Amino acid sequence: MNKATIEVLVVEDDILAQMVAKFILQDFNCRVDIAKSENEALGKANIIKYQLIFIDLGLGKSDGFTVIKKIKEHSKNMNTPIFILTAHRTIDLQQKAASVGIDEFITKPLEKEKVVEIINKYVAK
Numbered sequence: 186m187n188k189a190t191i192e193v194l195v196v197e198d199d200i201l202a203q204m205v206a207k208f209i210l211q212d213f214n215c216r217v218d219i220a221k222s223e224n225e226a227l228g229k230a231n232i233i234k235y236q237l238i239f240i241d242l243g244l245g246k247s248d249g250f251t252v253i254k255k256i257k258e259h260s261k262n263m264n265t266p267i268f269i270l271t272a273h274r275t276i277d278l279q280q281k282a283a284s285v286g287i288d289e290f291i292t293k294p295l296e297k298e299k300v301v302e303i304i305n306k307y308v309a310k
Contacts, residue, residue, distance in 0.1 A: 191215045191308055192233065194262075196226040196240040196252060197270065206239060206270070206295050213300055223247040223255075230260040236308050238262060239295070242271040242278070253285050266307045270295060 193215045195206045207217045218233065220226035223244060230238070238256065242249040249269060256262050266288040271278065274292050282290050288307070291299060 189214070191237065191304065192235045193217045194220060194226065194229055194233070194235045194238045196220045196238070196244065196249065198222065198241065198244050202241065202270075202293065209295055209297055209300055212297065213304055223252050226252050227255055227260065230256045230262045232261070234261045235265050237303065238265050238267045239270050239291070240267060242269055242273070250281060250285055253287065257286050266303075268303065 191214060193210050195203060195210070195217055197203045197206060197219065198221050203219050203221075207219065210217050218229055218235075220229050223246070226240070240249040240252055244252065249271075253267055256265075256267065267286070268289045268291050269282050269287050270291050270293055272293045274290065279290055289303070
């Protein structure tokens with residue numbers, strides 16, 4: 186596995202889910218930025234080039250799909266792998282995710298095994 190620091194953005198409004206994701210990702214030498222809202226996420230994505238982005242679909246006033254679309258259209262992360270984190274996995278959501286260019290759809294909670302798979306597939310090339 187890659188030993189260099191991996192730059193990661195987690196877009197999540199739930200404090201417990203933020204803590205879980207950050208704790209797991211830091212075990213894999215990730216430097217994790219947390220964004221609690223669409224505006225925070227877009228602000229960070231316009232300044233920092235991340236290697237991986239994880240986005241919750243339910244962000245209070247906006248949804249993850251809106252954030253993803255804006256990141257993919259206008260930011261330093263137009264080609265960064267983006268992963269949806271959600272507790273709700275339906276065919277409709279998966280189809281919508283595919284239409285906005287999501288790399289993978291991950292059912293919460295984020296697990297260490299999935300992080301290893303993602304890092305090996307998208308970072309440690």
